[in-house]
Amino acid sequence: xxxxxxxxxxxxARSVKDLRVGESGTICCLxxxxxxxxxxxxxxxxxxxxxxxxxxxxxxxxxxxxxNGDYTLSLRVSEAxxxxxxx
Amino acid sequence: xxxxxxxxxxxxxxGTLTRIALIGNPNSGKSSLFNQLTGLNQKVGNFPGVTxxxxxxxxxxxxxxxxxxxxxxxxxxxxxxxxxxxxxxxLLYDRTSAQYPDFVVITADASNLRRNLLLFTQLADLGxxxxxxxxxxxxxxxxxxxxxxxxxxxxxxxxVIPMNARKGIGIAALKIVMGQQLAAPTVRFYEPTxxxxxxxxxxxxxxxxxxxxxxxxxxxxxxxxxxxxxxEQAYIGELVQQYGFEPTAQQAQETIDRYARxxxxxxxxxxxxxxxxxxxxxxxxxxxxxxxxxxxxxxFGVLFLxxxxxxxxxxxxxxxxxxxxxxxxxxxxxxxxxxxxxxLTEGVLAGLGGVLIFIPQISLLFAFIAVLEETGYMAxxxxxxxxxxxxxxxxxxxxxxxxxxxxxxxxxxxxxxxIENWKDRIITIFVTPLMSCSARIPVYTVLIGLVxxxxxxxxxxNLRGIALMGLYLLGFFAAILSALAMKFLLKTRERSxxxxxxxxxxxxxxxxxxxxxxxxxxxxxxxxxxxxxxxSVILWVLASYGPGDQxxxxxxxxxxxxxxxxxxxxxxENAVASAKLENSYAGTIGHALEPGIRPLGFDWKIGIALIxxxxxREVFVGTISTIYSVGQDADTRTIQQKLATARDSQGxxxxxxxxxxxxxxxxxxxxxxxxxxxxxxxxxxGWKWPILQAVYMTGLAxxxxxxxxxxxx
Numbered sequence: 001x002x003x004x005x006x007x008x009x010x011x012x013a014r015s016v017k018d019l020r021v022g023e024s025g026t027i028c029c030l031x032x033x034x035x036x037x038x039x040x041x042x043x044x045x046x047x048x049x050x051x052x053x054x055x056x057x058x059x060x061x062x063x064x065x066x067x068n069g070d071y072t073l074s075l076r077v078s079e080a081x082x083x084x085x086x087x
Numbered sequence: 088x089x090x091x092x093x094x095x096x097x098x099x100x101x102g103t104l105t106r107i108a109l110i111g112n113p114n115s116g117k118s119s120l121f122n123q124l125t126g127l128n129q130k131v132g133n134f135p136g137v138t139x140x141x142x143x144x145x146x147x148x149x150x151x152x153x154x155x156x157x158x159x160x161x162x163x164x165x166x167x168x169x170x171x172x173x174x175x176x177x178l179l180y181d182r183t184s185a186q187y188p189d190f191v192v193i194t195a196d197a198s199n200l201r202r203n204l205l206l207f208t209q210l211a212d213l214g215x216x217x218x219x220x221x222x223x224x225x226x227x228x229x230x231x232x233x234x235x236x237x238x239x240x241x242x243x244x245x246x247v248i249p250m251n252a253r254k255g256i257g258i259a260a261l262k263i264v265m266g267q268q269l270a271a272p273t274v275r276f277y278e279p280t281x282x283x284x285x286x287x288x289x290x291x292x293x294x295x296x297x298x299x300x301x302x303x304x305x306x307x308x309x310x311x312x313x314x315x316x317x318x319e320q321a322y323i324g325e326l327v328q329q330y331g332f333e334p335t336a337q338q339a340q341e342t343i344d345r346y347a348r349x350x351x352x353x354x355x356x357x358x359x360x361x362x363x364x365x366x367x368x369x370x371x372x373x374x375x376x377x378x379x380x381x382x383x384x385x386x387f388g389v390l391f392l393x394x395x396x397x398x399x400x401x402x403x404x405x406x407x408x409x410x411x412x413x414x415x416x417x418x419x420x421x422x423x424x425x426x427x428x429x430x431l432t433e434g435v436l437a438g439l440g441g442v443l444i445f446i447p448q449i450s451l452l453f454a455f456i457a458v459l460e461e462t463g464y465m466a467x468x469x470x471x472x473x474x475x476x477x478x479x480x481x482x483x484x485x486x487x488x489x490x491x492x493x494x495x496x497x498x499x500x501x502x503x504x505x506i507e508n509w510k511d512r513i514i515t516i517f518v519t520p521l522m523s524c525s526a527r528i529p530v531y532t533v534l535i536g537l538v539x540x541x542x543x544x545x546x547x548x549n550l551r552g553i554a555l556m557g558l559y560l561l562g563f564f565a566a567i568l569s570a571l572a573m574k575f576l577l578k579t580r581e582r583s584x585x586x587x588x589x590x591x592x593x594x595x596x597x598x599x600x601x602x603x604x605x606x607x608x609x610x611x612x613x614x615x616x617x618x619x620x621x622x623s624v625i626l627w628v629l630a631s632y633g634p635g636d637q638x639x640x641x642x643x644x645x646x647x648x649x650x651x652x653x654x655x656x657x658x659x660e661n662a663v664a665s666a667k668l669e670n671s672y673a674g675t676i677g678h679a680l681e682p683g684i685r686p687l688g689f690d691w692k693i694g695i696a697l698i699x700x701x702x703x704r705e706v707f708v709g710t711i712s713t714i715y716s717v718g719q720d721a722d723t724r725t726i727q728q729k730l731a732t733a734r735d736s737q738g739x740x741x742x743x744x745x746x747x748x749x750x751x752x753x754x755x756x757x758x759x760x761x762x763x764x765x766x767x768x769x770x771x772x773g774w775k776w777p778i779l780q781a782v783y784m785t786g787l788a789x790x791x792x793x794x795x796x797x798x799x800x
Contacts (some may be wrong), residue, residue, distance in 0.1 A: 002193065033335050033336075033339070034335065035586075036339055037168075037339060037342070037586070038168060038586055039164070039340055039586065040342040040343065040346075040586050041163040041164045041166075041205060041342060042163060042202065042341055042586060042588070043201065043202045043346075045343060045346045046343070049635070052369075053370070054373065054377065056377065056470050056471055056473065056474060057378070057379035057382060057471060058471075058474040058475070058753070059474070059475055060473070060474050061470055061585055063470070063472075063589050068359070069203070070199055070201065071198075071202070071589075072369075072588070072589035072591075073586065073587070073588060073589060073590060074466065074469075074470055074585070074586070074587050074588070074589040075584075075585055075586040076473070076585040076586075077586070077587060079584065079586055080208065085542075087587045
């Protein structure tokens with residue numbers, strides 16, 4: 001498993017921010033080391049499935065469903081942008 | 088559920104008070120469990136240096152055994168993210184402390200076991216004797232999550248109690264385990280890597296710690312551990328440098344390793360049979376409650392209801408309290424005499440009345456807030472409002488305090504407690520009193536009625552109504568813009584995250600709602616109440632005593648003048664009261680203030696009212712009536728008539744529109760409320776913020792009034 005802060009994604013890599021509502025992806029890494037600590041604790045572990053569940057009426061924050069429907073997280077778009085997805 | 092198969096040592100000795108710490112993830116039902124164990128035997132105190140309350144309670148574990156339970160703030164891991172979470176590490180790191188718990192009860196949400204076990208494994212690795220309270224078994228079942236409790240107990244090596252704390256299921260089993268002498272857990276979930284060991288061992292032996300993992304935490308947190316001396320911190324700091332320890336990378340890797348280990352152990356424990364086709368009910372509710380039209384409509388409906396409750400419903404019990412205090416006052420005054428009685432009635436009892444009067448508003452507001460929190464709706468409020476409020480340095484949850492502030496700043500400031508982020512909370516507390524509260528209404532009514540003509544505008548509006556509306560908007564914009572300014576001024580080392588769990592909807596537990604109300608009322612009465620009574624007594628002294636025998640002389644003179652003018656007994660008493668107030672310390676200060684407030688268009692009479700109305704803004708009206716000799720209890724119209732006849736030194740009407748407007752603007756901005764001051768002190772746990780707030784608001788009021796009066800005249 002890649003260490004969260006060690007890998008730097010290229011500019012073409014997709015993040016959770018780029019998901020459409022209802023779309024899923026697999027977390028590859030987290031590109032903000034400090035925020036990564038918080039996200040890891042909340043269960044955003046590399047390799048976990050993540051689905052963009054909904055967006056707030058004004059487009060931010062968003063909700064994510066982690067794993068196979070285990071639970072829902074709510075976070076700002078800027079925070080979601082640090083969760084990178086596997087191709 | 089299956090029985091405990093772990094060996095349990097001898098029962099605890101009766102008569103000793105066991106210390107138990109309750110810890111768990113947010114939303115894991117920790118508060119419900121705390122309420123179930125302690126009921127109303129709860130005490131709210133302070134942790135030094137932080138704003139979270141220290142909630143402790145006593146639980147009867149067995150007929151002979153009582154335990155002191157401390158409710159720690161909800162957290163996802165042992166690595167603190169905020170100042171408030173630091174109280175956890177401070178408590179659990181120091182084995183020599185008298186406060187060190189005998190064991191911990193860890194609550195875990197069974198429907199979301201994987202994430203909840205992260206904190207558990209960290210606590211187990213610290214070597215603390217522990218019980219795992221597997222909470223929300225019903226929710227787990229609904230989600231198709233089946234947990235083999237016996238297998239889980241084998242894997243984690245501590246007693247596991249399946250329960251449903253909200254309904255009280257499993258409490259008895261938990262108490263049986265709590266009554267036993269628990270051994271430290273033997274299973275380890277994470278071992279620090281080899282290259283870290285030299286540093287860890289050095290810390291461990293230097294501080295004589297009982298295990299490696301605790302030593303690793305010392306290396307992480309040394310700057311924030313309050314019980315370490317500066318030398319000890321420096322020692323660890325050097326070691327960290329010397330070994331090139333990278334805390335962030337280590338912590339990230341530790342979290343990943345722990346999750347890997349948890350996944351492994353859960354393989355044989357949890358079985359998920361999920362029916363995929365049915366969308367979770369929470370999602371379906373959210374489609375309406377967070378809808379871009381319905382969501383906001385419903386939210387504003389809820390806010391309106393809440394506002395109505397604090398503003399209108401609360402007024403009935405408030406009147407009763409008011410009348411009750413007046414009745415007791417009357418009773419004391421008619422039966423006893425002397426200066427001490429005056430102190431008791433006008434100082435202490437008036438102050439107590441000023442404390443008790445807030446109970447209906449606090450109870451109603453917190454009934455609403457507790458229901459919103461319990462059901463999970465509060466998370467949706469934050470979700471919908473965050474984008475807007477963030478622009479002004481506020482938080483989605485700031486909406487509730489700001490709106491409640493229109494009724495009364497006191498419960499509103501208390502409700503800011505739901506905001507986790509320190510900076511957002513301070514800003515919210517700071518700007519909430521700028522919202523025009525109901526105590527300003529009497530001041531607004533008297534002055535607007537005095538100078539604004541009662542003319543219709545555009546057929547449906549009224550000039551007085553528009554003026555009143557303008558004052559409310561002025562307060563609102565002042566609050567928003569002050570928040571914006573503070574967003575840039577306030578520096579914080581604490582990084583702000585929004586990331587939070589989005590809880591599923593649940594029915595509220597009325598017992599929890601009730602306990603919240605009782606707890607909030609108790610903390611207000613006992614902690615903010617002290618300050619309010621003290622200030623009330625000081626204000627009483629200022630208004631009832633004067634320098635030397637000035638007061639007695641003034642009374643004699645006033646009586647002589649009244650006899651000469653052949654005033655009625657009532658008119659005489661009014662004239663005497665006015666003369667006495669003018670010659671009291673408050674009157675003296677009012678006179679002394681005059682040069683300072685003359686640029687605002689105020690004279691010494693208003694100066695006196697500014698001082699006395701620091702007790703509460705509506706006191707302004709009473710003081711003004713006394714000083715203009717119309718008697719304390721005159722109605723608005725009588726006061727207005729009297730004020731309209733007041734003349735300045737040139738014989739022109741004193742209350743010109745500009746002067747009245749200047750005074751109105753002053754009351755929009757000025758702090759002028761000892762209860763707000765007291766509650767800010769209580770909520771921020773210090774005098775820094777209430778004093779800053781008072782200085783800022785009074786300064787703003789002074790500047791705005793100055794501007795109005797100087798431009799207008």
